[in-house]
Amino acid sequence: MVELGQFEKYHAEFSKRNVRVVVISNDKPTTAQATQADFPHLVVVSDSDQNIAKALQVIHSGAGASGDDTNAPTTFLVDGDGHVRRMMRQERFLARYSPQEVLAAIDATWRSE
């Protein structure tokens, strides 16, 4: 949740760039509700059946806390028409991209538009 706390802290910077932050995990709806309450400026998605994770193929097999499948932490920058502009993934799930790094990627990707 540290990662989401950082994104929440920087929400104004994302809004300024007209970008929304959509957070997707395979948490059940009740857990997702608690996450949404904690981070009201993020869009929290409950992908409990892993429909999105399967469609985008971001599942990390057997890497969950109890050996189940979970999401490999991955960040996509997506245009308003649904086209992917950038994919970011760290080499290890212990590391995540900070909001500052994502903002820098946003600026580099959409600066000229």
Next chain:
Amino acid sequence: MENLQPVAPTTSTPRRQPLFLGGLLLFLAGPALYAVQISLGQLWTAWYMPLLASLGVVLMIASVRQRRSVWRGAALAFFALLCGSEWYLMLVAAKTPAYTGPAQPGSKLPPFAAMLADGTPFSNQDVEQEIRSVLVFNRGRW
């Protein structure tokens, strides 16, 4: 004339360095620093943890070589195992696979359907509504 008496030579044993304690402190410094790192909201790979653990184990080995005992040997084995598991986590278990999925730069998101936290349906069409999005996939709340 002074009455000089022979002075018995003092047998002074050299003071041992507290190597085991030093090793233990180095070992514990890793998790302590990691707690500080997380509290500061920093989520980069904490390579210093297995490095400090390794240094700690080296000091413990030196200590056991100086003074052998069952307890020291057992503690050394325990911390060496912990150190090995830290390296395993860093080098093997925590590695994420390279992304080979369909959402490559330039391509359109594939169709999907899920729910927002409030139960509202959420699909790929909701991402195609003029506003740019950052999709952050994470490992959930645990």
